[in-house]
Amino acid sequence: MTALSPSLWHRFKRTSLVTQIIIGLIIGIALAWLAPDAAKSTAFIGKVFVSALKAVAPILVFVLVMASIANHKQGQETHIRPILFLYLLGTFAAAVVAVVASSLFPSSLVLSTQDVAVTAPGGIGEVLQSLLLSVVDNPVRALTDGNFIGILAWAIGLGIAMRHAGETTRTVLDDLSNGVTVIVRLVISFAPLGIFGLVASTLATSGFGALLGYLQLLTVLIGCMLFVALVVNPLIVFWKLRRNPYPLVLTCLRESGITAFFTRSSAANIPVNLELSKRLGLHEDTYSVSIPLGATINMAGAAITITVLTLAAVHTLGIVVDVPTAVLLSVVAAVCACGASGVAGGSLLLIPLACSLFGIPSEIAMQVVAVGFIIGVLQDSAETALNSSTDVLFTAAACLGEEEKLARTA
Known part of the structure; x- marks a missing residue:
């Protein structure tokens, strides 16, 4: 009888990845609670998983975008432009939500400002200059440093150039894309094991004690992300489709958002999003480009993180923010978010760029970044879940909207 019954391991392997991740999460919490010393030793497992994600993410974006553009055939109908518009609209709207929430619920940080002078605002020029330098970065250095803007620029350029290559060359690129x-x-299949190691070691080392000191800040951050995911994004989708958006919204959050929450990498979640787009019946020539593109430039969660943490520093320092400056911050946050790395913690390193708008020096801005890493256990996970699930959501909304428009005019 025992031989006929499937083993526990086989049952585990047959469950969905999301279920496996939840099981790994529960076991990690239990181990940290019951045997904290043993849980601390699992940190290496989590580090290996995170390192693997960081290693594959840059080359994945580079190869997928280049191969998709190179193999796009002339005359094929795609909906990239409306998707790009939704990406930008969603990111800017998220920044506006963060500005409003930070104004209604101002947060304070513990910052050391001794011997640090706050100078006049430096403007948006530094942000644009940084983005331009990222675009023209050396491709090898862009890949090794995880400069996703530079990677995207080179992938698009080479993809356009390779469209004129021979059929054999383009087939090789397609095979390379499939291989990566x-x-x-x-x-990603090792995510349950990696998440078990990360959760167990993190809780055993510091628990949630470090998060309690920044509970209000964390509440504002995650509250903004939930509001965007459950209110703003559905409104955008309803405007595009003119029907109940929540079945599509909840599907994307369940199938993409949960996985991204635990992997904490938009780029590494690309295969999950591609598979979901395929199941939704979307146009392959569209989503094969828009999904890798979205992992780089569709960063609503990053815009929220940059805005909320910047305004927390502004409030702490007693700097007055007027309406025009708040609007400018929303634009800067959206631009900065487009340059956020598609790996865990990528948005935090762009906070100094937004802080420079208010003349906050780098010495203080990097303290804000440190606060971001303290709360990053939850903040970065929620941010990535919003970013990655929105990639599929807006791709699906644009594709279905354009198809319905064509059907009405036919």
Whole structure:
């Protein structure tokens, strides 16, 4: 009888990845609670998983975008422009929500300002200059440093150039893209084990004690992300489709958002989003480009993180923010978010750029970044879940909207 029954391991492998991740999460919490010393030793497992994600993410974006553009055939109908518009609209709207929430619920930080002078605002020029330098970065350095803006620029350029290459060359690129995707899926399959190590070691080392001191800040951050995911994004989708958006919104949050919450990498979640787009019946020539593109430039969660943490520093320092400056911050946060790395913690390193608008020096801005890393256990996970699920949501909304428009005019 025992031989006929499937083993516990086989039952586990047959469950969905989301279920496996939840099981790993529960076991990690239990181990940290019952045997904290043993839980601390699992940190290495989590580090290996995170390192693997960081290793595959840059090359994945580079190869997928280049191969998708190179193999796009002339005359094929795609909906990239409306998707790009939704990406930008969603990111800017998220920044506006963060400005309003930070004004209604101002947060204070513990910052050391001794011997640090706050100078006059430096403007948006530094942000634009930084983005331009990222675009023209050396491709090898962009890949090694995880400069996703530079990676995207080179992938698009080479993809356009390769459209004029021979059929054999373009087939090789397509095979290379499939090969990299297989490797990433293999890494993602170890997510339950990696998350077990990360959760167990983190809780055993510091627990949630470090988060309690920044509970209001964390509440504002996650509250903004939930509001965007459950109110703003559905309104955008309703405007595009003119029907109940929540079945599509909840599907994207469940199938993409939960996985991204635990992997904490938009780029590494690309295969999950591609598979979901396929199941939704979307146009392959569209989503094969828009999903990797969204992992780089569709960063509503990053815009919220940059805005809320910047305004928390502004409030702490007693700097007055007027309406025009708040609007400018929303624009800067959206621009900064487009340059956020698609790996864990990428948005935090762009906070100094937004802080420079208010003349906050780097010495203080990097303290704000440190606060971000303290609360990053939850903040970065929620941010990535919003970013990645929105990639599929807006791709689906644009594709379905354009198809319905064509059907009405036919």
